[in-house]
Amino acid sequence: MLSPSSIHRPWRKAASCFPRSTTKRVLSSNVVAVNDDEGPKRFWSKNPETGRYQRPIFVAATRQHVGKTTVSLAVLSGIQKRFDKIGFIKPVGQQHVRVESLKSPGKEIRVDKDVELVKERFHLDHLDYEDMSPILIPRGYTKDYVDGKIAFESQLSDLESSMESVAAASDITICEGTGHCAVGSIVGLNNAKVASIMGADMLLVANGGLGSAYDELELNRVLCERYGVNVAGVVINKVIVEKYDQTREYMSKALMNNWGIPLLGCVPDRPFLGCPALADLERLFKTTLLCGEEHRFRHYNVGDINVVTTNLTRFLENLREKPKRTLYICHVTRDDLIVGFMGEHQRRIANGEDHEFEAALLICGRKKKYQLSAEISDLLQGLEGAPVMVVETSTHEATSMIAQYTPKLNIDDTNRVGVAIDHYEPYIDFDEILRRTQTD
Template identity: 30%
Template sequence: MSNPPVVFIAGERQHAGKTVTSLGVISAISKIIDPKDIGYFKPVGQEMVTLPNGEKIDKDVMIVNEFTGIDMPDMGLLSPVRVISGVTRDFIQSDNPRAITERFEKSVHRTLEALSDKKLIIAEGTGHPGVGSVVGMSNARVANLLGAKILYLVGGGLGRPLDELEVDMSYFYHNNSRVLGFLFNKVLADKVDMMKEVLTEPALARLFPEWSPKLKVFGYMPQIKYLNNPSMHLISKSFKGHRALKCGKCANAWHVPCRKVKIISQGNNVFDPSTSLRPRDIALIGAGSHRRLKRIVEFNNSLPGEKLGGVILTCSSAKMPDAETMELMANSCLPTIAVMQDTADTDLTLYKCFTNTKLQLYDRIKHELIVKLFEEHFDAERFIHSFGL
């Protein structure tokens, strides 16, 4: 049996939106193709989760299984190459690294054969185009192994995305990879029309005349507010030894994407939360700040719609936060954690969290936004026709 066509989703960097695109494309084409006829797998994975049977697989496989209606009976098979700690070192120190690469290749082919009854397979890449090359499994190399056409994610804007395309398209061309076309992603809402007018397929053909067939554009995806922002639940996982001041009334609030981090440094005599904080903001404040915390809670209770994202109490200890603070926050319905780090170190951790957020298994609200985004801005019909389906 011949293998079905494969689309390989690649991007210019980590966190370019490959998993979001996988979910969006699957949701969009499911309206044209029976979901049972769509396959998905992550050929090379780096971020692992553990299945109930103890097997470790890439997290993105779990995400796609959670949110889509496609048939994924053996998730372990859908994460064939797992680049976990020690794999790169063992490869470099091996007397026969080629044998390791060949073993990886065989695993990928086994997965491809297992999905041979599908009409179309979505294969999700990892990081930028060259990621995995250290073990002979770069995105370009894997796409070629699969005989795939590449759907390449490009950031919004003009100058920077085109500069990145110049490098990445040269890499794909050097490796004789087949790029089907582009999806412009995370475009500022007020820039979408401009990009549609300037970055047209004829313009891209002039910029990349060496490509045949000509490169296609399948959509200009506006940036979704808060889609890449972390929730307090996810943020809490970034702090070792933190204490969560939970209360049953605010369970859902722990999973709401937050907006910004606001360091509360004003003294009690001048601090006014109404001028410092907005809905979904995280208030970063010392664990012993009773009067200012009380104002934050009162302000949060006064908000008519969306509430604050949460509170992080810094410099906590065995005695702080004290019983008074614990009671105040437990009754506030505000997600709150106490961390031992000072404000500067906490802010640095939060910065890393905000710039490296991936979709989580519980992010159903985000998934609904992704489905709507692709319904409105992705050319699913043209995409399907590009594979002769």
């Protein structure tokens, strides 16, 4: 079992800007905040039954698009089954949404988008939005920081104040980082440093594989070591199903033999989670569905995208032969294909087969050169059950953008969020996570 001495944090070397006062305050009946000669506050929750302290758990990734938010959601779900009140904080956020302030009803504030998702999904009514998202980095923020318009001390104060509030109201606190461990360094708040400020233990998430995943983990582990952050364990994500047993066995050996860190989760790939919904494509192309809005959260396999260059007869044959949930792409000048798509949908309705029509049509064309005719646009307006979207790119650009796009979990796509949590949770060792993040 880890003791405080085994996770000693070399503050003098890593963070000379931290305060040095020596105080100990009880924030609530089960939370203590400590400032000592070695560095800043540590917000540890005390279990009144066992007398043991639970340190915050900080989830960070080795790079972008590895499934950090999905792992965070699964961790929250599993931990919520073991504690009455769980806390959540996204210390440093980038993409934000507007929500109503709970502290000041009627006032609109900005919070990280993942904070809204977590608070609503897990019904964290004991927490305030302001405390869950203390620092946002919008466009221009880094320049202001470098110019001296934003002080590190003010960021630190906001961060500690939020952590104090969340910890005092919770039995355990889960923190979600932003990207890999070095993200945020330019404003003095990379993930490793933030975890050290909070006295949190790190849970590192990497994509499936052996060599490349291990290399990425090493880069992030070294930065954690630089700031004296204890890495509790690793979760390997999106593992190729055929290589699952091999990856779990050898990654576990490599981690324990070289670092003494356990593999706390090994999650096989679930392709559906990487399939964009039409709502994702709306965000990607900065447009909205022309019709079929009721199917915004219908997902499409990128491998089933079909760029239509054939004649109308062959296209109609394709519509009836291909998997019913296929995303078709055509040029805006192909009025015959657009009318044919609508006609096939109407035929299905007339035959009582409309429930089997799940195809969607993406109409491409640069606005300065080509435009959808007013007559075709009028026909599409209000057409239910047949999603059609017009985007201002070439067909080649559209397919490339979709192929390179990584859809993100969001509060509106409840189906994908639920599937993600249900898929990930069984593959994570929650008992071992808690054992390695508690101390006497």
